[in-house]
Amino acid sequence: MRILKIHKRIEVDKSIGNMRITSLHYSRPIENSSKWENYTEISCWYDNDCENCPMGWETRSYEGECDDCGCLFDYDFRVPIWKCMLPRWIKNIIAKSALRRKVSP
Known part of the structure; x- marks a missing residue:
């Protein structure tokens, strides 16, 4: 733009x-x-930053863009584009809360 x-x-x-x-x-x-x-x-x-993704996804398509909207943020393939554009520190907070929810019984 x-x-x-x-x-x-x-x-x-x-x-x-x-x-x-x-x-x-x-x-x-x-x-x-x-x-x-x-x-x-x-x-x-x-600037989608897949190489430094806090969720551990580091995949890119052969054309260089991130697979399915960037960092595959929620461990699935239905990720809104706005989540990929968040600053890294916010992604880290969301990633930590997602991991806590999966670990708790």
Whole structure:
């Protein structure tokens, strides 16, 4: 999702929870001119982090995206996408409570 388009060249690569904010640089020719227009787009992406999943799922499909919506959070394949986008510390809390429920008789 594009957040901002500016004509100044800046570098942004930040990660906040499972959201990543990056900058992409573009240039295109200006109509009826020999000059080029240079601009930078600041974009926000969802960054599913399967390699560091607190639930222990570390599977990815052959195309590189996470299998069935990210981290397979609830030990099943019906996971809403919003759970995968939670910050890691919240996932750890949910994972611990899920394990406690399974262990208690």
